Amino acid sequence: MRFLVPFFAALTLALSAMPVLAQDAKAAPLSLEESQQQLAANLAVPFASGLVGAKDVPIFAWVENAAGIRNIWIGRPDAAARMRTRFTADDGIELYDLALDPAGTRIAWVRGGDSGFSDGPLPNTTPLPEAPQQTLFLADVAGDGTAQAIGRGHSPLFSPDGSRIVFVRGSAIMVWSANDGAREVADVDGSIGDLGWSPDGNRLTFRELRSGHSIVGVLDLAEGSLRYIGAALGFSSAPALSPDGREVAWIQFREPPPKFEDSTRSFWSVQVGDIASGAVRTVWTAPEGEGAQYYGTRARNLFWTGSGHLLFPYEGTGWLHILAVPAGGGPARDLTPNANEVENFIPTPDGRGMVYSANPGNLDSRTLWRTDIASGATERLTGEDVFAFFPTFGGERLAATVTTATAPAHPVLVEDMQPLGAVARVAYPTPRSVTFTASDGETVYGQYFRGAGAGPRPALIFAHGGPRRQMLPGFMPLYYYHNTYIRNQEFAAAGYDVLSVNYRSGTNYGRAFREAPEKARAGASEYRDILAGARWLGEQPGVDDNRIGIWGGSWGGYLAALALARDSDIFKAGVDLHGVHAMVRPVADTYSPEEIREIQQLQWDSSPMGSIEDWRSPVLLIHGDDDRNVDYRQSLLLARELTARDVPFEELALPNERHDFFRYSSWLTALEATGEFLQRKLKPAR
Known part of the structure; x- marks a missing residue:
């Protein structure tokens, strides 16, 4: 075995003092x-990933990998970061799909399986006599006790009141609560993604990927009913519920045929469906020309803000920008005209703004920016000395994952660039x-x-x-x-x-x-x-x-x-x-x-x-x-x-x-x- 030490705190300090050798x-x-x-x-230097924040409070969680030893860390502005799990082996078992309840008191995560192929065959890289199961765990954020295994599956999401967790097991949608445990609430024909709760916790929306197409589903937990809205000959993706939970928006697109892969005809639009009636309206259609084929970021691609706007990516300029269009209809506006390429984006908690990561002015950079939706006023949040990725809110505090030429990925509070945990430097x-x-x-x-x-x-x-x-x-x-x-x-x-x-x-x-x-x-x-x-x-x-x-x-x-x-x-x-x-x-x-x-x-x-x-x-x-x-x-x-x-x-x-x-x-x-x-x-x- 070539492991230097089981835990690399001492190594981190040593590396920061190493001379430049390259x-x-x-x-x-x-x-x-x-x-x-x-x-x-x-x-072996620690590498952080999977940063998430609690909806109502500035509490954050992430996974840290040090020489193959993966553990979950909890961080907040007013306290030192603490390691919530205590794994000690380079066992090849992934930790991923972290989720905090709105109050930041409990955390769920997945251990086992492959985060890139969540419903695929189980990896067994150690190997063990039997492959580790993909298991969903739940624990108190503040505690040190053993986590509770609540079922097989992935993609956990807490309900708005924090009392239930929805997750995916194969083609089934599962809901866990303390009283009932994990129970299946639906079993569908395709693979499930983009789960979302209605504000009252009575409905679930999701995207179901089938062979060559996808559709948006709405599951009413109180009635035990399932319906699909706006099914079409193409892909319905990224469903986003309205703030009142009565409507759902999604991106509707088709892929051009291979013979016309460079076509500039319009292949996509943004749709809104009324959940009660099933009526669908088109809010925005991609104009013919540049950007007429759909292309999104690697993160979530549609948001319905508290200000009543839909935010989504569009390449009409030849660069991936973010548009805002009123959900009730109206002209779309480019919120990122000077961004060059936007890599990912999220709305602010008050619904009036947006934060995004992009490379304006320097294509080989990555900086964070905040834009006001109403006025379009933009504020730069990070400097040239760091690369900033994956903006994440915990309550009203903004965090992000950053790197430099000498510091591997680590989470920081963006306001003062204060690290949420220890930072290794090479x-x-x-x-x-x-x-x-x-x-x-x-x-x-x-x-x-x-x-x-x-x-x-x-x-x-x-x-x-x-x-x-x-x-x-x-x-x-x-x-x-x-x-x-x-x-x-x-x-x-x-x-x-x-x-x-x-x-x-x-x-x-x-x-x-x-x-x-x-x-x-x-x-x-x-x-x-x-x-x-x-x-x-x-x-x-x-x-x-x-x-x-x-x-x-x-x-x-x-x-x-x-x-x-x-x-x-x-x-x-x-x-x-x-x-x-x-x-x-x-x-x-x-x-x-x-x-x-x-x-x-x-x-x-x-x-x-x-x-x-x-x-x-x-x-x-x-x-x-x-x-x-x-x-x-x-x-x-x-x-x-x-x-x-x-x-x-x-x-x-x-x-x-x-x-x-x-x-x-x-x-x-x-x-x-x-x-x-x-x-x-x-x-x-x-």
Whole structure:
């Protein structure tokens, strides 16, 4: 076991005093042993996620992961944060779906299962003789006693009076109370999401996803009745109840057919339905042109405010902004005209304003802003020195998750930027935001980690996954990219120059960049950005352009494999974590047989398999065999094909691991192997 200590308070203090070891041309690169030791220590630094607040009081809760040991913490403005759970093992069992009751006296959460596939097969990454069940727990916020298991399921939500909890178990809606325990109140045909209580606690609204469409349901608990409102030939999503509970709003959209994927016809609208009568009216329809196809944030996308407005995202400017439209009808207004791209947003507790996270003025930033709905007046809440994500209210106090180049994700009170809990710091330098130009003229963005030592230095391209992601010049609020940021910093400390490429099809650079032509299976245009990054790296002072490698995971693994297959003369070695290697998939039946053959040929040509005859560079393949995002067979296929062609490769299989690697020990094994492999193949100077 390579765990340093079971709890990392002492480690946090030690890290804050560590000298800067990366991106210092005068410092000697770390040896492999030194690099692996520092990697293990820094991967163990606490990472916070899942921040939630109580409706009526400034009490907050979040999950902290320190070296794979996950625990729930409680924080408030007037007291030191306290750890509510007492788990002590790197067991790969997730804690998620935190919920506080309105008064902040009780907390519910889920332990077990996969937060990304809540209704899927249970993970067992430890492994244990039997996979841990997905279990909903309830505990007093102020207590230290054992939590009460109240049932199997996920997505808990307290009722307005705090006496009941609604949650999901497969296709069933469950309600728990102290008197009745957990009981099933409905069983439907699809998967359930976006649960909401009416203000009086008598009704539940939800979105039910079925095959190829979704609908909005209203469940009357008093009557025991279920009805669907405004069902249409498309997707009904993000239901939001009116403040009086008499109406429900939702976003109605259709996806354009593949043959017209660039259509500017209107494909979506905002609808409002009367719960008693079922009557539906259209409040707003997307105009034809830019933004006529629906695209939302990764969080909640429709709110009905106390001021009587509906708030929702819209890309009419080519950037994701937030519109406000009166629920009774009227013109829509852009509340974020200068935001560039809004990442997530929430209304203020009084219903008169909105807080959002965006990148105005600097595409590689993330700041919080407050806007008054009536006047449109906007106030900046955070500065340039932090990256701010996921605004969350506890009562009337605003909190958020923030990071910097040296501080991993942690919750703060936004008003004075006071941390809600302890903050770990790692002595990393700030990577430099850069731009460069691809062969077709596209501007590409990235972060440059300057390697230690005078040179000549090897260099690495890092390709993120998604592909709808954006890396920033600092720690990331997603655990996967928190870990890859650490790996890139440690590569720099070991003597590599690293360029993390935000290639086209990624987010936060506008719709045109995200929906770039010929991307992915339609021609892999994003690979032009990877290639341009390698050429840019090779021109940097002190870089040896004969020792450029590449690494990445998921879609980044696909791009790493594509680089090695197409351009082994440029990319001399690579690491491919759970990448996609054969891109051919079924084509919609709206195409003719001749068109289908042409499309699938293009899919093949866009795949690493399409260029495998030219692959010569060595590669390390890493994959967890219980991956639910990228089929493990993608790596089995590539290993077989490389073997047949005598292409040198090494392999690291992680039994029972999921795509994101649930255990610290798995991350450490994978990233140590990545460093050791590239050390042998690219040989940084000492």
